[in-house]
Amino acid sequence: MLSFNLLVGVALSYVAVLFAVAFWAERRAANGRDGWLRSPLVYTLSLSVYCTGWTFYGAVGYAARSGLEYLVIYLGPTLVLVGWWALLRKLVRVGRTQRITSIADLISSRFGKSNTLGVIVTVITVVATTPYIALQLQSVTLSVSVFAEQGWGEADLHATAFWVAVGLALFTILFGTRNLDVNERHHGVVMAIALEAVVKLFALLAVGIFVVWQVADGPADVLARIDASPQAEWQIGPGRWAGLIFLSAAAVLCLPRMFHVMVVENSDERHLATASWAFPLYLGAMSLFVLPIAVIGLDVMPEGSNPDLFVLTLPLQLGADGLAFLSFLGGLSSATSMVIVASIALSIMVSNHIVMPIWLSSTGDRASMSGDVRRTVILSRRIAIAVVLSLGWLYFQLSGATEALASIGLISFAGSAQILPPLLAGLFWRGATRIGAGAGLVIGFAIWIYTLFLPGSGLGLPESVMTDGPMGIGWLRPQALFGIEGMDPVLHTVLWSMILNALAVFIGSVLSFPSPLERLQGAQVVDVFAHSASPKGWGQGTAEAEDLLVMAQRILGSTQAHHLFEGQAKLQGTAGYLPEVTPDFLDRLERELAGSVGAATAHAMIGQIQGGTSVSVEDLIAVADETAQMMEYSSRLEAKSAELTLTAQQLQEANEKLTALSIQKDGFLSQISHELRTPMTSIRAFSELLRDGDVPADERARFAGIIQDEAVRLTRLLDDLLDLSVLENGQVTLNVADGPLVDLIDRAVAATERQTIGLRIIRDRDAEASLLLETDLDRLSQVFINLISNAAKYCDAESPELRIEVRGRTIDIVDNGSGIPKASRRVIFEKFSRLSDHSAAGGAGLGLAICREIMEKLGGSIDYLPGRDGAAFRVVLPDARALAAE
Amino acid sequence: MSQRPSIFLARDTYRRRRLRDVARVLPIVGAVLLMVPLTWSGGSGASVQLNSNAALYVFGAWLALIVAAACLSGPLSRPEPDEGGEGRD
Numbered sequence: 016m017l018s019f020n021l022l023v024g025v026a027l028s029y030v031a032v033l034f035a036v037a038f039w040a041e042r043r044a045a046n047g048r049d050g051w052l053r054s055p056l057v058y059t060l061s062l063s064v065y066c067t068g069w070t071f072y073g074a075v076g077y078a079a080r081s082g083l084e085y086l087v088i089y090l091g092p093t094l095v096l097v098g099w100w101a102l103l104r105k106l107v108r109v110g111r112t113q114r115i116t117s118i119a120d121l122i123s124s125r126f127g128k129s130n131t132l133g134v135i136v137t138v139i140t141v142v143a144t145t146p147y148i149a150l151q152l153q154s155v156t157l158s159v160s161v162f163a164e165q166g167w168g169e170a171d172l173h174a175t176a177f178w179v180a181v182g183l184a185l186f187t188i189l190f191g192t193r194n195l196d197v198n199e200r201h202h203g204v205v206m207a208i209a210l211e212a213v214v215k216l217f218a219l220l221a222v223g224i225f226v227v228w229q230v231a232d233g234p235a236d237v238l239a240r241i242d243a244s245p246q247a248e249w250q251i252g253p254g255r256w257a258g259l260i261f262l263s264a265a266a267v268l269c270l271p272r273m274f275h276v277m278v279v280e281n282s283d284e285r286h287l288a289t290a291s292w293a294f295p296l297y298l299g300a301m302s303l304f305v306l307p308i309a310v311i312g313l314d315v316m317p318e319g320s321n322p323d324l325f326v327l328t329l330p331l332q333l334g335a336d337g338l339a340f341l342s343f344l345g346g347l348s349s350a351t352s353m354v355i356v357a358s359i360a361l362s363i364m365v366s367n368h369i370v371m372p373i374w375l376s377s378t379g380d381r382a383s384m385s386g387d388v389r390r391t392v393i394l395s396r397r398i399a400i401a402v403v404l405s406l407g408w409l410y411f412q413l414s415g416a417t418e419a420l421a422s423i424g425l426i427s428f429a430g431s432a433q434i435l436p437p438l439l440a441g442l443f444w445r446g447a448t449r450i451g452a453g454a455g456l457v458i459g460f461a462i463w464i465y466t467l468f469l470p471g472s473g474l475g476l477p478e479s480v481m482t483d484g485p486m487g488i489g490w491l492r493p494q495a496l497f498g499i500e501g502m503d504p505v506l507h508t509v510l511w512s513m514i515l516n517a518l519a520v521f522i523g524s525v526l527s528f529p530s531p532l533e534r535l536q537g538a539q540v541v542d543v544f545a546h547s548a549s550p551k552g553w554g555q556g557t558a559e560a561e562d563l564l565v566m567a568q569r570i571l572g573s574t575q576a577h578h579l580f581e582g583q584a585k586l587q588g589t590a591g592y593l594p595e596v597t598p599d600f601l602d603r604l605e606r607e608l609a610g611s612v613g614a615a616t617a618h619a620m621i622g623q624i625q626g627g628t629s630v631s632v633e634d635l636i637a638v639a640d641e642t643a644q645m646m647e648y649s650s651r652l653e654a655k656s657a658e659l660t661l662t663a664q665q666l667q668e669a670n671e672k673l674t675a676l677s678i679q680k681d682g683f684l685s686q687i688s689h690e691l692r693t694p695m696t697s698i699r700a701f702s703e704l705l706r707d708g709d710v711p712a713d714e715r716a717r718f719a720g721i722i723q724d725e726a727v728r729l730t731r732l733l734d735d736l737l738d739l740s741v742l743e744n745g746q747v748t749l750n751v752a753d754g755p756l757v758d759l760i761d762r763a764v765a766a767t768e769r770q771t772i773g774l775r776i777i778r779d780r781d782a783e784a785s786l787l788l789e790t791d792l793d794r795l796s797q798v799f800i801n802l803i804s805n806a807a808k809y810c811d812a813e814s815p816e817l818r819i820e821v822r823g824r825t826i827d828i829v830d831n832g833s834g835i836p837k838a839s840r841r842v843i844f845e846k847f848s849r850l851s852d853h854s855a856a857g858g859a860g861l862g863l864a865i866c867r868e869i870m871e872k873l874g875g876s877i878d879y880l881p882g883r884d885g886a887a888f889r890v891v892l893p894d895a896r897a898l899a900a901e
Numbered sequence: 902m903s904q905r906p907s908i909f910l911a912r913d914t915y916r917r918r919r920l921r922d923v924a925r926v927l928p929i930v931g932a933v934l935l936m937v938p939l940t941w942s943g944g945s946g947a948s949v950q951l952n953s954n955a956a957l958y959v960f961g962a963w964l965a966l967i968v969a970a971a972c973l974s975g976p977l978s979r980p981e982p983d984e985g986g987e988g989r990d
């Protein structure tokens with residue numbers, strides 16, 4: 016017979032082994048040798064926290080009562096895991112990129128880091144999980160009581176539950192809050208869970224094999240016995256079958272402990288691929304022998320024995336004490352692993368979403384700078400673990416270990432499932448907003464509380480409410496909402512809460528506007544595979560790197576914080592230990608901190624130091640329009656390149672002009688030497704003749720005349736050149752005087768009298784007289800002299816005439832010759848440009864060039880006037896004022 | 902060496918995409934398989950299923966799903982050369 020001491024001894028040594036394994040795993044991980052600890056196998060086994068004491072013991076009882084219906088609990092998770100590619104992969108990727116610490120953190124982070132949502136989810140999960148923890152305590156105490164009935168009298172169930180709770184709290188605090196890991200990974204805990212998974216599977220398989228091959232005669236006999244048992248026929252209602260599969264599928268996603276091992280503790284996305292078949296296989300193995308054990312238990316066990324404990328009582332009944340022990344350890348493993356992980360997950364939520372925000376706001380601005388945040392977080396987690404476990408124990412005490420606990424498993428599932436609509440909407444629909452998610456959660460939670468939790472948990476609603484509805488409103492009866500009666504209570508709640516929850520999420524989202532941060536986070540989460548970068552939450556702010564380091568040290572620990580800052584500094588190429596406080600750096604820091612204290616708290620803490628906690632529209636635009644920025648940059652480049660092209664073109668033009676000027680200068684030099692040489696040659700020739708004597712007197716006079724003429728011509732040429740160079744160099748001094756135009760033209764006509772014989776000059780003396788000038792009259796008359804003598808020289812009409820027309824300050828001088836050919840009009844104002852042959856002209860070709868220079872100096876202009884019969888020049892006289900201003 | 906090059910370009914990528922399609926469809930197939938028991942109306946007398954047969958069916962479907970998932974998991978978890986190709990298919 017098993018003694019109490021032996022039982023306690025075995026249990027304690029098992030717990031000691033768990034401690035040792037956890038400790039060993041922590042040590043290995045601390046030394047960086049965590050490769051093996053993070054294998055797909057360990058990941059898959061850790062998922063087995065899904066199988067709690069309720070499923071270990073309860074499944075057999077379930078099968079004894081309702082046949083194969085117990086399978087729904089395993090089939091839902093199987094579908095979810097098999098479909099990992101579509102859903103779980105995204106969930107895990109989001110969890111990793113956003114540094115999600117819990118399911119409350121995910122909801123909060125997705126909907127704009129809203130702490131309100133975090134609080135709502137935390138409350139839902141705490142309320143839904145506490146009875147579940149009580150259920151685990153009950154399963155352990157019940158199993159102990161089974162042994163107690165074997166001989167050592169009435170066991171103190173409450174004391175057992177109490178000490179189990181204390182032991183679990185101790186273990187969880189030791190290994191669940193040892194360090195504040197940035198990734199929220201607990202190697203020791205996960206390793207212990209994996210070991211427990213092996214133990215419970217092994218125990219159940221051992222009992223199953225014992226039953227099938229020892230008690231019965233193999234599978235065929237078992238099948239025959241099933242057909243002969245009270246559970247021979249399929250009696251599950253279609254609604255219940257489908258509804259419960261859905262519920263368990265929702266639970267595997269939303270239960271805080273499942274989310275923790277599946278998403279938070281996940282270290283490699285590829286582990287999911289292994290788990291996708293290995294975990295369903297594990298579940299299949301766990302459920303394979305359940306029905307045989309139930310059927311044979313009903314056969315073998317005495318009438319009225321509790322089918323929930325067949326796994327334990329059947330071996331005892333048949334004298335297999337060792338197997339019973341193993342089975343006890345399996346049950347203990349199932350219960351403890353669930354409680355440990357659930358309380359860790361809950362403590363993270365409670366501390367990140369309830370304690371830390373309160374603490375932060377109560378300590379005000381100094382929060383992130385003074386006091387050790389790290390210790391506060393860990394302390395709050397430890398207290399949260401203790402509180403959660405004592406709540407579970409308290410619930411167990413209050414409900415008095417009644418039958419009511421048995422159904423709490425599904426009730427708890429239904430509570431957690433309220434997170435599903437916001438979760439899925441958040442993952443796949445960018446339009447889902449905080450308002451919608453909050454509305455869905457609150458409505459679903461309220462329906463669950465009212466229709467299932469209160470009526471089913473043993474806390475109870477008044478009988479009148481159950482039968483007649485609150486205040487006699489019939490259609491609000493908790494188990495017949497809207498007057499639809501006769502539904503299975505769990506199904507009733509799942510149906511209505513899911514419909515109304517999803518509807519609220521949808522309608523709330525459609526009707527509300529998300530904040531900028533929500534939209535950012537929405538895009539980040541929904542399109543997580545498109546861009547795994549983080550949102551740019553922080554603009555350039557006032558935070559000093561040193562302040563941030565001080566704060567980071569308090570959360571991450573000194574070594575890790577220094578490592579992070581140094582790494583960032585190196586990345587930025589800054590010397591020293593402190594990086595520049597760039598928005599990128601702030602984002603990264605926030606995510607690192609979020610791994611320890613949750614997204615909302617990390618956001619708030621950085622916000623306290625950094626100044627602005629809100630995302631400005633500019634930031635948003637900056638993020639959304641990165642492409643626009645690129646385009647702007649490239650267009651700027653384009654503009655610059657166009658500018659350069661223009662400059663190059665201008666340079667080229669300047670170069671061409673310079674080259675042309677150089678050519679022109681060369682031309683000018685050769686022209687001038689030619690012009691000077693011609694008269695010089697004749698002067699030399701004739702002067703030589705004169706020197707040699709032997710020249711008749713009349714010839715001598717003629718020669719002297721020629722020499723004289725040529726000398727005059729040379730002088731005139733030199734005068735002109737001098738004139739031109741003086742004008743061109745701008746060193747001219749103007750003798751401004753008053754006088755009417757008519758006098759000026761009179762003088763010009765008089766000066767050219769000798770050349771203009773035969774040229775009829777037509778003038779309008781009245782108009783000329785009325786135009787009073789205030790300018791350098793001598794220079795201006797030089798222009799007219801040039802123009803008149805040009806006309807006299809070049810006008811090729813039979814009876815040449817020159818018309819001088821005065822209109823305002825414009826004077827047109829037009830002859831009746833053939834004019835100047837179009838092609839030559841451009842060059843007539845250039846130096847030495849003569850159009851006809853030299854001899855006829857008898858000038859150096861500087862006249863018009865001088866005219867133009869003079870007019871420019873006087874502030875007027877002279878141009879060739881096209882469109883007239885002959886050669887026409889237009890002289891525009893300057894304003895009197897314009898000249899005065901010069 | 903005499904093997905002719907395939908006309909079909911990016912054969913591997915294409916295969917990978919279709920494999921993802923299979924992975925997406927698999928849970929739906931599973932759900933349909935598991936909904937078959939809905940027709941075994943509970944106790945209404947239309948068609949009564951023995952639990953032994955039902956167990957064989959459910960466990961058989963379960964095993965099929967597990968095998969299918971196991972076959973997919975290897976190729977799917979291989980590092981993707983074109984991570985950016987997500988969603989283009």
